[in-house]
Amino acid sequence: MDLKAPRGTRDILPVETPAWQYVEQSFSSVCDRFSFQEIRVPTFEQTELFQRGVGDTTDIVQKEMYTFEDKGGRSMTLRPEGTAGVVRAYLENGLSSEPSPQKLYYILNSFRYEKMGKGRYREFNQMGCELFGSEEPTADAEIISLLFLFFRELGLKEINLKINSIGCPKCKPAYLDQLREYLRPQIHELCENCQDRFERNPMRILDCKEDAENEIVKNAPLQLEHLCSECEEHFASLCAELDNLGFQYEIDGHIVRGLDYYSRTVFEFISNNVGTQGTICGGGRYDGLIEELGGLPTPAVGFALGVERLLMELNSQNIVLPSVKGPDIYIVSFPDTINQAAKICFELRNNKIKAENNLNARSFRAQMKYADRIQAKYLVVLGEDELKTEKVSLKRMSDGEEIELDLADLAEYIKNN
């Protein structure tokens, strides 16, 4: 076997899929209660969508995209995140003409060509929400409250919300000038990356892990302290709304997020358990993105949540997730009853019962062992006698208890026990 899954990808095996399904279903369930509707978008898009949507200055676009040319000579890219494609679909399909706000959620995989690390893959899975068409802080709060409810229903604790405001096109430019002025005389004291960022995206310097302890970064002016009156009011209202809903959070002026499209609110849910990959969920407001992609100016707010990291967090908090479940019943048969067994097995399945029978022409003893191994809940032996009398002995595998039943009552009994 010389073929392997590509670097940064992994197989999700049957022992893990129940946990994945549980997390995804829990998310869908919460989204549904908030009236977010699922949208599914293509795995790849025109490269330009991400260049414009995610932002040319970001590391994602500059060096992490899986870009290829299709047979028609068009440049395509595997999505590095979900929002750009969802916005494109929203515009292309006229959802902007549906009742506003539009509330969409997605569960999808994304691709970034990155160095591998704990909790970081080149193909990874995200669940996210986008709320289009409301600039009110209550929309931001609703997005955040959805997450709080989701985490609560999963039983997650010790996961902290940090929020910040990074201003709007009105107040941001003046602040950026001020930040550059502050940094300019001492920029050479910061790490190489930060020196790169100085022109391109100086706010990312605030978020730099390498210089996090540096006094220059610690004392830098923050956008939060230089918001225009509208942004200030927006942020204050959001905080008041979060207080009103009873959520704990921390205001952190150094949270800036890596994508270009954010404005005003940004937030992260951070775990202390997953090490350096502690951001389980990131999001914020992106009022300019839809216009940037060719739509009418439309405010929007959303988030994306990393499923791999979420599952790691659930594991490290010892939260028990669903695991593989054996069949409700296994039917032992003999060479001369195997066809009848298959028929009864089919009928049980038709009655919504998870039933298994002998597919290997196995000996009686081997079938017993097999039923035990696959953790069948009940077992019946179907031989000539049982077929003749239409009575079976149903054995509960956990304790070996057996009860006599009419064959006809089998489905009903199993359903009720």
Place this chain on the structure above:
RNA sequence: GUGGAAUUAGCUCAGUUGGUUAGAGUGCCAGAUUGUGGCUCUGGAGGUCGUGGGUUCGAUUCCCAUAUUCCACCCCA
């Protein structure tokens, strides 16, 4: 991107100071007087010892390269 460790059966790992048919545990399959599982016992299948070169009479073992994985840092979010 840097440093370290690792790669031998499906899984977890021994091992060969370079020598013929490469081992264990576990899992899988089968059987233990052929209608009752878990424990136990017996047997079987399953490895071109990560890949490609080199040295050698001979390489799984030594050397070089390369791929992959893990850990730490870096980066990213």
